[in-house]
Amino acid sequence: MTDPRPTPLPPPEISDATLRRFVGYHMKRAFNVVQADLTATLGPFRLRMLTYSALVLVCDNPGLSQTRLAAAMDIERPNLVVIVDELERRGLITRDRVPTDRRAYALMPTPSGRRLCGQAIKAVEAHEARLFAGLDDTTRQTLVAVLSALRATPNS
Amino acid sequence: MTDPRPTPLPPPEISDATLRRFVGYHMKRAFNVVQADLTATLGPFRLRMLTYSALVLVCDNPGLSQTRLAAAMDIERPNLVVIVDELERRGLITRDRVPTDRRAYALMPTPSGRRLCGQAIKAVEAHEARLFAGLDDTTRQTLVAVLSALRATPNS
DNA sequence: TATTGTTATACTCTATAACTATA
DNA sequence: TATAGTTATAGAGTATAACAATA
Numbered sequence: 463m464t465d466p467r468p469t470p471l472p473p474p475e476i477s478d479a480t481l482r483r484f485v486g487y488h489m490k491r492a493f494n495v496v497q498a499d500l501t502a503t504l505g506p507f508r509l510r511m512l513t514y515s516a517l518v519l520v521c522d523n524p525g526l527s528q529t530r531l532a533a534a535m536d537i538e539r540p541n542l543v544v545i546v547d548e549l550e551r552r553g554l555i556t557r558d559r560v561p562t563d564r565r566a567y568a569l570m571p572t573p574s575g576r577r578l579c580g581q582a583i584k585a586v587e588a589h590e591a592r593l594f595a596g597l598d599d600t601t602r603q604t605l606v607a608v609l610s611a612l613r614a615t616p617n618s
Numbered sequence: 619m620t621d622p623r624p625t626p627l628p629p630p631e632i633s634d635a636t637l638r639r640f641v642g643y644h645m646k647r648a649f650n651v652v653q654a655d656l657t658a659t660l661g662p663f664r665l666r667m668l669t670y671s672a673l674v675l676v677c678d679n680p681g682l683s684q685t686r687l688a689a690a691m692d693i694e695r696p697n698l699v700v701i702v703d704e705l706e707r708r709g710l711i712t713r714d715r716v717p718t719d720r721r722a723y724a725l726m727p728t729p730s731g732r733r734l735c736g737q738a739i740k741a742v743e744a745h746e747a748r749l750f751a752g753l754d755d756t757t758r759q760t761l762v763a764v765l766s767a768l769r770a771t772p773n774s
Numbered sequence: 775t776a777t778t779g780t781t782a783t784a785c786t787c788t789a790t791a792a793c794t795a796t797a
Numbered sequence: 798t799a800t801a802g803t804t805a806t807a808g809a810g811t812a813t814a815a816c817a818a819t820a
């Protein structure tokens with residue numbers, strides 16, 4: 463199976479050894495892959511990673527306030543507003559006033575929201591099972607442990 | 619050390635067990651931490667993760683074309699244009715026409731670009747050493763191996 | 775004064791279509 | 798025709814300041 467073509471210009475391998483030494487570089491690329499796959503998985507539910515995360519947290523913690531939800535999602539409160547707007551507009555959650563603190567909202571899942579959430583969770587489970595099929599349990603646990611430990615950064 | 623205050627409302631722990639079961643959730647949060655830290659690290663050099671990656675690749679592969687650089691960085695060519703624009707405007711790289719193919723550019727680092735690149739690499743090395751100080755070599759290698767393996771996604 | 779939710783805003787990254795000039 | 802680089806554009810995520818209502 464020799465190739466008779468006079469290879470027009472054998473594209474010299476790119477040397478990315480320097481970049482590959484940095485974990486952040488690998489994290490970025492890996493996350494892009496996961497993100498793209500997850501977006502496709504959630505597409506049929508008209509959810510994105512952020513709306514999905516918010517819906518799951520509201521279903522698991524009915525009555526959550528937006529401030530605490532934003533903290534749990536590790537995003538800024540202003541950025542949560544549009545996410546809650548979207549979930550509320552679709553009738554998946556409700557914003558109920560808290561009698562004891564009329565500043566805050568108690569976010570509650572609707573029956574429809576709970577239903578969609580359950581379906582989306584199953585889809586994401588299947589998505590992750592496929593994506594991480596090559597990892598044994600120990601490696602997967604190590605991965606999660608390492609990523610979790612990165613939460614708090616003792617910056618200099 | 620008893621607390622005499624009548625805890626106004628003991629914020630019930632948020633149950634995020636469902637989300638925590640998904641690796642993508644941990645990847646997102648971990649990447650946000652790394653990204654924020656890296657942005658701070660590169661700030662003094664007026665570089666971001668993308669401009670840094672591009673500069674490193676051009677320094678390691680002088681004469682690289684934009685198409686191949688975009689492929690190496692795993693971004694779309696249109697998005698690379700502004701990155702190359704910025705590096706060129708700052709005098710860190712040059713866009714030289716390729717005599718044999720006048721459509722393409724040969725990206726070359728300037729002496730100033732090489733100098734800044736060397737300094738930035740050292741800063742990023744220190745940044746990563748600090749960020750991943752808790753990981754032994756084996757764990758770190760496992761992490762990189764797992765993240766790298768995620769590149770190609772056999773999507774269903 | 776402090777906090778909840780909100781608006782406005784800006785920057786970055788990502789993705790696609792369509793154009794130009796070359797090949 | 799196909800490719801290299803470009804422009805325009807749109808969507809999404811992130812971050813900060815400042816405001817009204819309420820505590």
